[in-house]
Amino acid sequence: MHNGPQPTDLGDVRATNRAVVLRHVRDHAPCSRADIATHTGLNKATVSSLVAELIGYRLLRETGVTENRVGRPATMLVLDGEPYAALGMQVSADELVVVAIDPGGNRLLTWQRAFTTLTATAGETVTALAALARRALSRVTGQGRQVLGLTVGIPGLVDTTGAVPLAAALGWHDVPLAVDLRKALREPAFPVTVDNEANLAVLAEQRHGGHADTADLVHLTGTAGIDAGIVVAGRLLRGARGFTGAVGHLPLDPTGPPCRCGRRGCLEAYAGLPALVDRLLPDPAQDDPVTDFTPEIDRIRALARAGEPTVLTGLAETGRHLGHGVALLAGVVNPATVLLGGHLATLAPWLLPAARAELAERTVAPDTGGCHLDASTLGGIAAALGGATAALSTIEAGRLPASTGG
Amino acid sequence: MHNGPQPTDLGDVRATNRAVVLRHVRDHAPCSRADIATHTGLNKATVSSLVAELIGYRLLRETGVTENRVGRPATMLVLDGEPYAALGMQVSADELVVVAIDPGGNRLLTWQRAFTTLTATAGETVTALAALARRALSRVTGQGRQVLGLTVGIPGLVDTTGAVPLAAALGWHDVPLAVDLRKALREPAFPVTVDNEANLAVLAEQRHGGHADTADLVHLTGTAGIDAGIVVAGRLLRGARGFTGAVGHLPLDPTGPPCRCGRRGCLEAYAGLPALVDRLLPDPAQDDPVTDFTPEIDRIRALARAGEPTVLTGLAETGRHLGHGVALLAGVVNPATVLLGGHLATLAPWLLPAARAELAERTVAPDTGGCHLDASTLGGIAAALGGATAALSTIEAGRLPASTGG
Missing domain, CATH: 3.30.420.40 (ATPase, nucleotide binding domain)
Structure with a gap:
């Protein structure tokens, strides 16, 4: 009973529609509210309400451009996302990497720091990751951006809690990485997720490759x-x-x-x-x-x-x-x-x-x-870039940013 | 740009909504139009219109049952599908199999015919498959059912046209199976599709296993x-x-x-x-x-x-x-x-x-x-059962049966 169309529960409908609007603008900007309604099948009142909300959160913005065609001229929409950033990191054999992007996919920073991962303990690596993450956070928050989250890629098995039961390449066993990183960042509510580096790398290929x-x-x-x-x-x-x-x-x-x-x-x-x-x-x-x-x-x-x-x-x-x-x-x-x-x-x-x-x-x-x-x-930073992309996924799925954060 | 919510084009919207309604009834029957509207997020007018259409095609029917709860009593809906059937076949090492089911998943017939596939030529196998398919078609159309389609499972590579470039287990190379079967059935418009037997078998597991x-x-x-x-x-x-x-x-x-x-x-x-x-x-x-x-x-x-x-x-x-x-x-x-x-x-x-x-x-x-x-x-007939299930997929995806057929 898993294939075929999925019935949605009511709570999801607005988020799903918000995601559909964001995605349409990402793929077709600049576009008007009427374009969105025509192509998504959402009615115009719903589109107007969603667009107003997304403009309020500065995920969309209006441009001065209007379209010349039969009917009223339309205000055109593009992605905004200027007030936000997302971070991705990866743990490679001889370096740690951090990448920051904005919701439009623009690269804000890419830092590679030499680190002998293969001989370090998991604890040392977490400490070094946290230090690098804090520097990156400080840089992008200094630009006035709210950081939506951090996703770290690991060469190993990652469970749904962000723990790493086994990363043979790193000599890691049962490292509660997401928990440890949140602790080391001293921001227990900051959204830190962990994924297999290959999963993040292919996400980067799909979006940026x-x-x-x-x-x-x-x-x-x-x-x-x-x-x-x-x-x-x-x-x-x-x-x-x-x-x-x-x-x-x-x-x-x-x-x-x-x-x-x-x-x-x-x-x-x-x-x-x-x-x-x-x-x-x-x-x-x-x-x-x-x-x-x-x-x-x-x-x-x-x-x-x-x-x-x-x-x-x-x-x-x-x-x-x-x-x-x-x-x-x-x-x-x-x-x-x-x-x-x-x-x-x-x-x-x-x-x-x-x-x-x-x-x-x-x-x-x-x-x-x-x-x-x-x-x-994508060079050697595909997993970190994919991590930053993944950290945008809740926004892209139609969830709104928390009003405080970063 | 492939993951995340998919914007639908307008032509798909009604079919998608029809599929959502059918699926809801399949999973939750008996249920009322109001239940469907509440759980799918579709508005009541849309649900009423879709349900009327599906009743017209005898894919849904009303039962006399009404629910006792606050508000007006509601007419309950269940799947119908009585006027329809779908066929699935498989080519195993020493037998041919045909299965027929109705849209509710009820098994109408299961026939296994001994056949030495491994020594027969592809042409002989197609002839034998067509003969078995004709007998099954004749049986279910004799019950007054319209046959929605036939899907055949093959142990080999199957391309999107229903041809088999290679089925090493059968010694087949470049057999245009769907075309040959339609020809052998003397019904060029009859929907014959071909798939790898493992794909069909796991579909049967998912639905009936x-x-x-x-x-x-x-x-x-x-x-x-x-x-x-x-x-x-x-x-x-x-x-x-x-x-x-x-x-x-x-x-x-x-x-x-x-x-x-x-x-x-x-x-x-x-x-x-x-x-x-x-x-x-x-x-x-x-x-x-x-x-x-x-x-x-x-x-x-x-x-x-x-x-x-x-x-x-x-x-x-x-x-x-x-x-x-x-x-x-x-x-x-x-x-x-x-x-x-x-x-x-x-x-x-x-x-x-x-x-x-x-x-x-x-x-x-x-x-x-x-x-x-x-x-x-599922015994040795999983692929044939999955084939019959697959032959229902256009209906389950919200497409309406052709008004003539079988």
């Missing part, structure tokens, strides 16, 4: 681990408990290299950041385990550009494993496009040819339309 | 092949081209037994119907390749009931491979429940213990709520 029109889209994180954020028919695939997209441990070869999950030959054991650096740079710049990956990835890229044969061979081999993993994923969820993120995007020019060949080879009936594999254009 | 309330549900077909019908958040996961759920060829062990896909160690190479019969009955009743599987599965079940040790060991081993395959699937789409269908359901008492153990063993953070694995209760 180069394939925003693709309804069936996957973003493969190449940050600390390899997770898939999966959008199907325009909606994020969340699953029963929110634990979707665990592709890093799809088995490619049970006799392959050991994986930190305890098995062998998982996708991450070939193409995860630590595995890739180990295999391509058997003689790393330092003797200790690598914790700062960006310079190592830069070295790999420089060697690849210089045509170093062992690095090129290693990247092609990694590409083949990636293509294999993508083929398994594509067989289950059949995306139109899979985008490589994080360090996989940085190395994409050398990974993609072999990855695409392997994917085509393993696709059933590839001539019926295979899966397109490409690099993300 | 023992886990109808589960929003994140998978049905694993155990008929000719092993495909997954995947429902996520109450919606069928279709993917970019409708080719989702190809789990039969998830690789469990590249050094495993050969698979008909040309690789080794795929899930189907362990738990597919031909593989299972070969491995558990190394001395089958006949010498030729098995084409009639039902008696062989019955023999396996009888041997298992008698405690035959090699059969029990073989079933447990198959169960472990199934659990492994389900774990991979669960890592990607995170269903609450996976149901084994077809012959896997028949053998479930001996497969499930080992399958569940393997699934738990391979689940990341199983104590956060794992995936429940069980047998389907």
Whole structure:
């Protein structure tokens, strides 16, 4: 009894209609009240009342522009959102990132702070996240903006309370991240949410990326681990408990290299950041385990550009494993496009040819339309950008901002 | 720009509202026009007009019952649908199935006809399907019902035109099934649609099965092949081209037994119907390749009931491979429940213990709520039942039946 049209309860109707109006203006601005009524099927009185309310909250504003057409000239509406901001953060292998956007999707700030996440304790990471969040909050509230919320992306399992039962890539077990962050921010009522970084990254792709029109889209994180954020028919695939997209441990070869999950030959054991650096740079710049990956990835890229044969061979081999993993994923969820993120995007020019060949080879009936594999254009901050986008979601769903906040 | 509320165009509004009314009555009958207005947010005049129209089409009817409460007594409404039927069919390894239901979900007929699909040509199968469909059509039209449509489930890839580019389990390539069936039925305007059998089977689970309330549900077909019908958040996961759920060829062990896909160690190479019969009955009743599987599965079940040790060991081993395959699937789409269908359901008492153990063993953070694995209760006709359900979907989406038909 779940598919088909959903009856709404009365309390939701006004919020839903508000969301429909906001969305129409986002997609079609500038537009008039009459346009909104015509295209949404809402009656004009309802539209007028909703628009008045949204103007009152400065989520919409009138422009001086009027349309010349038969009938009365109309006052045109555009998105406002000037008094608001939303924050997103991500915890990558060697940095913390914070992004702020306004409700129109404009980027207000993007800060990347080096941090050795893989050797820090969860407590140290939370403290560093909170410090970075406070600086960002202070910056945007200093611009006179109310901050609607903060969403943090984590490479691991995240439950509905914003706790992290397991983030193997970070060595985290049972970290009540949302609660701890609210405490560290000393703002117990501030809306902090936590999500899997891949889910946030694909949300950023959908809204801000180069394939925003693709309804069936996957973003493969190449940050600390390899997770898939999966959008199907325009909606994020969340699953029963929110634990979707665990592709890093799809088995490619049970006799392959050991994986930190305890098995062998998982996708991450070939193409995860630590595995890739180990295999391509058997003689790393330092003797200790690598914790700062960006310079190592830069070295790999420089060697690849210089045509170093062992690095090129290693990247092609990694590409083949990636293509294999993508083929398994594509067989289950059949995306139109899979985008490589994080360090996989940085190395994409050398990974993609072999990855695409392997994917085509393993696709059933590839001539019926295979899966397109490409690099993300969002840089290494897709999850943070998606987090900020997610933090706008209550507004976009038609809920009004609290009158105090930020 | 795909998530969030969808603005509707004006032409859809009445159909959507009609669907909302039908759905409300389906879930809450008997109910009054005022109940519908209160719970759907539609105004009373709209509800009255829609209800009058639906009564005119005999999709709703009034009962004599009135409610005793404050205010005027109300005429109560229930689903009608008496003048209509919908057909579903499936092509299994050793039989063709047709099911007819009415819009209330009542089963009108269920016919299973033995047919050696695996050795027949596609043309022979289409001819046999058409003959069976004509008999079923004749039966239900003889009851005075208009047949709204026929949906056929196929173990393979199905494109949006109802053609089958590939059904490896049947040896089919590029079969324009919907077109051929319409031709064979000599009713070019009759609504024939084709879908992957797993998609239809999970639709049947969702509407008629023992886990109808589960929003994140998978049905694993155990008929000719092993495909997954995947429902996520109450919606069928279709993917970019409708080719989702190809789990039969998830690789469990590249050094495993050969698979008909040309690789080794795929899930189907362990738990597919031909593989299972070969491995558990190394001395089958006949010498030729098995084409009639039902008696062989019955023999396996009888041997298992008698405690035959090699059969029990073989079933447990198959169960472990199934659990492994389900774990991979669960890592990607995170269903609450996976149901084994077809012959896997028949053998479930001996497969499930080992399958569940393997699934738990391979689940990341199983104590956060794992995936429940069980047998389907729909017998071997889930896809045909889902096909009949699918053939009702245009009515349930608010489209009115054509005034001539059947």
